Amino acid sequence: MTMQQTPADDRCPPSTCDSSALLLGLVNTAPLAGGRDRLTVPEDLSAWLAHAGLPGAGTSVTGADVAAARELRDAFTMIFRAHSGCEDGEAALPAAEEYLQRIAHRYPLVPRLDADGCHLVPAQDGILGGFGALFAAAADLAARGGWARLKMCKNPTCYTGFFDKTRNSSGLYCSTACSTRMAARAYRSRVKNA
Template sequence: MSSPLVPPPGTALVLDFVNTRADGGGAVERLGDAQALACWLQAAGLIEPHVVVTAADAASARELRDALVTVMLAHSGAGEGRGDALTAAESHLRRTASLHPLAAVITAEGAVLASDQAGVPGAFGSILAAVADAAATDRWGRLKACRNPPCHHGFFDRTRNASGAYCSPGCGSQVSMRALRRRRMTG
C-alpha cells in the first residue's frame, strides 16, 4: 500500500479538469464554449485536433465538472456538497457514466479502466476512468474542493489527518476574516 499523502492514479487529470472553472480569484472559464473545450481537451491529450467539438459538448463538460466539484466539496465538508446538491451530483455522474462506458484493459502489469469510444465521448470516458481510478483507492476522499465559496478550487489534501479544507492559506484566511466580520456585525 502506498502512502496516503501520495495522490492516487488519475488525480492530475481530475484536478486539471475541475480547475477549469472561473472563480473569485481571477481564473477564467476554460470550458465556456466549443472552441475552449476543444483547446482544453487537446492540451490534455484527450482528443486529436481534427475532432469536432460542439456547444452541447461544452455544456456537458461543464455539467460533469460541476458534479465532480460538488462531490469534492462533500469530501471537504462544505455545505454545498451535502443534501440535495450531492444527491443530484451523484445522479448526474451515474447518468454520464452510463453514456460513456468503460472497459477493463488487462495486461501483465495490471488492469485499468479505459474508454472504448473516440472523440469527445472518449475524452469524457477518459475523465471518468481517471475518477474511477482515484475513487478505487483509500485516498479518494482526499480529492477536495476548497470550502471558500468563491474559490472551490480542486486540490489533493496532503495533511496527515486529511483535515484540509482550503486550497491555500489565503483562502482559509478569507473565510476566517468573513466570519470575524459577521461576528462583529451581529455582536
C-alpha cells in the same frame, strides 16, 4: 488508470497522480472570483482536451459537447464540495450522484491488462473517449483510496479544486494563503461580535 489498491506513497502518489490532476483540471475550468468560465465555446473544450492529453482533442467539438462537459464539471464539483463539508455540496450531492449514475453508460470503460496491472481505459475515441477518461480517473482514485481527498476550497472567494494532502484528510483550503485569509476573517468576526 490502475485498478489495484496501492499505497499512497507507491508508484503514483494520489497527490501527484494523473487521475487527480485530470479531474481537478476539469473542475478548475469554472470561473473563480469573477473570472471567465474556461468552458464556454467548442474551442475552449478542444483546448482543454488537448492540454489534458485526452481523446477528442483533434475532433470536431460541438456546443452540445461543451454543455455535456460543463454538466460533468458541475457534478464533480458538487461531489468535491460535499467532500469538503460544504452545505451546498451536501445538499446537491444526491442530484450530482444520480446524474453521474445516469450518464455513465454513455462512456464505457474496458480493462487493459499489462505488466503493471489492470487499467480502465475509455472504450471509445473522440469526445466520448475524453469524457470516459474522467470516469476512469474517478475509478482509479476510488481504487487507490484517494477519491474523498478531492475537495473544493472552502474560502468563498476561491472555491478552487484541490487534493487534500493532510494525513487525516481534514484539509479545507487549497493553500495556506486561503487558510490564513479565512482564519483572519474568523478572528475579525469574533472581535467584532465580542
